[in-house]
Amino acid sequence: MRESLAPERAVGATAEREETDTLVIGAGPAGLAVCACLRKSGVPFIALERGERVGWAWKGHYERLHLHTARDHSALPHRKFPADFPQYVPRLCFLEYLDAYARDLDVQPRLGEEVVRARRAEAGWETRTKRGGVFLSRRLVVATGYNRVPVVPRWPGQEGFRGEVLHSARYTNGEPWRGRRVLVVGIGNTGGEIAIDLHEHGAEPTIAVRSPVCVVPRDFLGSSTQVTAILMNWLPLAVRDRIGRLVSWLAFGDLSSLGLGRPASGPAALLARGRIPLIDIGTIGLIRRGLVRVAPGVERFEPEGVVFTDGSKRPFDAVILATGYRPQLEDFLECPRAVLDEGGYPRGPEAGAEAPGLYFVGFRNAPGGTGHLRQIARDAPSLAAAIAQARAAEARR
Numbered sequence: 001m002r003e004s005l006a007p008e009r010a011v012g013a014t015a016e017r018e019e020t021d022t023l024v025i026g027a028g029p030a031g032l033a034v035c036a037c038l039r040k041s042g043v044p045f046i047a048l049e050r051g052e053r054v055g056w057a058w059k060g061h062y063e064r065l066h067l068h069t070a071r072d073h074s075a076l077p078h079r080k081f082p083a084d085f086p087q088y089v090p091r092l093c094f095l096e097y098l099d100a101y102a103r104d105l106d107v108q109p110r111l112g113e114e115v116v117r118a119r120r121a122e123a124g125w126e127t128r129t130k131r132g133g134v135f136l137s138r139r140l141v142v143a144t145g146y147n148r149v150p151v152v153p154r155w156p157g158q159e160g161f162r163g164e165v166l167h168s169a170r171y172t173n174g175e176p177w178r179g180r181r182v183l184v185v186g187i188g189n190t191g192g193e194i195a196i197d198l199h200e201h202g203a204e205p206t207i208a209v210r211s212p213v214c215v216v217p218r219d220f221l222g223s224s225t226q227v228t229a230i231l232m233n234w235l236p237l238a239v240r241d242r243i244g245r246l247v248s249w250l251a252f253g254d255l256s257s258l259g260l261g262r263p264a265s266g267p268a269a270l271l272a273r274g275r276i277p278l279i280d281i282g283t284i285g286l287i288r289r290g291l292v293r294v295a296p297g298v299e300r301f302e303p304e305g306v307v308f309t310d311g312s313k314r315p316f317d318a319v320i321l322a323t324g325y326r327p328q329l330e331d332f333l334e335c336p337r338a339v340l341d342e343g344g345y346p347r348g349p350e351a352g353a354e355a356p357g358l359y360f361v362g363f364r365n366a367p368g369g370t371g372h373l374r375q376i377a378r379d380a381p382s383l384a385a386a387i388a389q390a391r392a393a394e395a396r397r
């Protein structure tokens with residue numbers, strides 16, 4: 001680093017500022033992948049992770065979770081999954097893989113270090129952690145995930161509800177709800193799988209579905225839908241969309257009799273708008289057999305249950321909000337508003353002239369359902385290469 005990032009005293013603390021070329025925030029799959037590629041390129045970096053281990057988000061996900069993308073298309077750069085892992089890698093195996101990845105590729109994030117503020121400083125970026133650490137870096141890579149903060153809606157009457165309401169981020173398994181009536185709000189991939197898990201644990205699940213649902217099977221004719229999406233990705237969107245709709249119809253038939261409306265667009269068009277279809281791993285079969293019930297959107301709560309938008313009401317013992325997450329970067333990142341879009345997502349992998357030296361990884365939608373982890377594995381090497389190039393250009397000046 002040519003321009004001095006002179007050590008200063010942190011305000012209100014005695015710690016010296018630590019300097020590095022590149023600071024990476026987050027040690028989930030995206031942060032680890034970028035660090036591994038930086039290591040290979042010889043770029044000095046420090047990685048900070050708020051959790052107590054790498055892949056912290058996956059530590060917290062519900063127990064039943066498996067990757068819904070195929071093993072051979074979900075690995076991070078420079079390291080395949082072990083050959084004896086199943087086609088759809090279970091959560092604990094994925095964590096094992098991330099541990100081995102960090103160890104073997106020599107990425108040693110500082111754990112328990114939550115970044116509370118990152119802002120542009122004269123010669124780069126100044127980053128502060130909750131524990132009082134202060135870091136000065138030429139470049140900042142934000143890899144904190146688009147699933148950082150749970151979205152927790154509230155409805156009228158909720159405060160008087162006698163049952164429990166919790167976000168899916170706090171759901172471990174269905175055991176606490178054995179024999180009880182549980183409403184799952186939202187039929188995304190998380191809501192769909194939690195309904196299965198509740199059923200498998202002897203609960204009585206209902207899913208509240210407020211809008212039409214686009215459903216694709218995880219496997220079709222013996223092949224993973226993700227692999228088919230990768231093979232078809234060169235086709236025009238309209239053609240992929242029509243094929244997706246046909247596959248959905250062949251796999252599930254008409255879902256309207258089950259209370260699931262069909263959206264105007266198919267899976268490819270949905271993905272192009274940044275929305276993910278329900279990748280079915282058995283929810284539709286359970287709904288068809290009446291083992292998971294479907295209800296419309298939630299209108300309000302009553303002490304014993306929920307009133308739906310069609311005026312019907314049902315009693316529930318618990319409500320699980322499978323209502324998604326947001327990145328909420330503004331919690332800690334100070335950067336020009338133009339760097340993020342209206343939803344708070346980075347507009348691109350590099351902030352550019354708006355905020356020099358600021359990079360993002362893990363926020364880009366995988367085109368056409370080809371897989372988020374696969375996209376991370378493609379984006380991390382290019383990002384590390386861009387950083388190495390910027391460093392080389394600075395050294396020549």
Ligand SMILES: Cc1cc2nc3c(=O)[nH]c(=O)nc-3n(C[C@H](O)[C@H](O)[C@H](O)COP(=O)(O)OP(=O)(O)OC[C@H]3O[C@@H](n4cnc5c(N)ncnc54)[C@H](O)[C@@H]3O)c2cc1C
Binds near residue numbers: 050056
């Ligand atoms: C339930 C679920 C299942 C998924 N299944 C698949 C799948 O099968 N296939 C697929 O391709 N994709 C899947 N995804 C999408 C995506 O691949 C994963 O979310 C993946 O973990 C994204 O990696 P990431 O590193 O970008 O984010 P994360 O895994 O969320 O990692 C971000 C890290 O940043 C840390 N962090 C956040 N804020 C701070 C801070 N202020 N300071 C320090 N550290 C911080 C977090 O603790 C976390 O460790 C799934 C997502 C979810 C939610």
